[in-house]
Amino acid sequence: MNTIKNKQDPKAQSFALKDCALIAISTHRRAKTLKEFRDHIGSLDLDSLYYHFWANLLLPQFEEREYINDFAGWARHGLADTKLAEQLAVLDPTSFNDMEELRYHLLEYIDDRLEESEYLQWARASKQFEFTRAQIVVFDTHTRISKPQEMSNLIPQMSVSSIFYHFIDARRRAPDKMDDFCRWLTFFGETHRHLIDQLSGIDPYFSNLVELRRQVATAFQNHFAEQVS
Numbered sequence: 001m002n003t004i005k006n007k008q009d010p011k012a013q014s015f016a017l018k019d020c021a022l023i024a025i026s027t028h029r030r031a032k033t034l035k036e037f038r039d040h041i042g043s044l045d046l047d048s049l050y051y052h053f054w055a056n057l058l059l060p061q062f063e064e065r066e067y068i069n070d071f072a073g074w075a076r077h078g079l080a081d082t083k084l085a086e087q088l089a090v091l092d093p094t095s096f097n098d099m100e101e102l103r104y105h106l107l108e109y110i111d112d113r114l115e116e117s118e119y120l121q122w123a124r125a126s127k128q129f130e131f132t133r134a135q136i137v138v139f140d141t142h143t144r145i146s147k148p149q150e151m152s153n154l155i156p157q158m159s160v161s162s163i164f165y166h167f168i169d170a171r172r173r174a175p176d177k178m179d180d181f182c183r184w185l186t187f188f189g190e191t192h193r194h195l196i197d198q199l200s201g202i203d204p205y206f207s208n209l210v211e212l213r214r215q216v217a218t219a220f221q222n223h224f225a226e227q228v229s
Helices: 034-042 046-058 070-077 082-089 099-116 148-157 160-173 180-185 193-200 209-228
Strands: 015-033 124-145
Touching: 015 034, 015 046, 015 160, 015 180, 034 070, 034 099, 034 124, 046 070, 046 099, 046 124, 046 160, 070 082, 070 124, 082 099, 124 148, 124 160, 148 180, 148 209, 160 180, 160 209, 180 193, 193 209
Parallel strands: none
Antiparallel strands: 015 124
16 A cells, blocks of 8 residues: 655545435346346446445345345345345445456356256246446535544534545546545554554444444544544
8 A cells, every 4th residue: 555645735635525316326227037138138338337235235124235236136136036136235345346346256157157047047036136336426515524532522423425425436436446544644653553454354244334433433533443442
């Protein structure tokens, strides 16, 4: 990880707090069989892959953590294929270099399952899968944080959509896959290296956003408590 040092420019150190909404847009693509499903995934826009893996985190009514992505959920409830659903459910998008690599592994599981089961070659799902793509709308909250210690008090009050934008979506926007909190902390040299390492070790995918906010807040609070002691 490259360290960015810029202690002369206060504006460079200021953290601009943003909020966001993830808008669902129909692709007009649908699948009723696993073969149709597989063919669509092979040529699907990356924004659509992103939506079906991450959007559920922003849905307050979403409670099914076992099949967290839409693909796994459809395999379980649409096709009634528990084996494929469990395979797709453990795909963690943060474990891959990019969405194309994630697509490759997604297709591998589906192809293997089609070869295993003659039934799935022709079986029709009880409910068709509708492919959706994501468009993120960003809002400036006009809140600016100049000191990392201030972030400790602010994070527990942040909306979960702010946490999503700064800790999850930021990794998609940055070539180095760094979240906004870690990037900001690098402006302070090596002072907060331990905190950066702690934040980098948090996997955002298998937690809901309330729990993720708690983990990020705890990392900040523990870091500054240790500095005081």
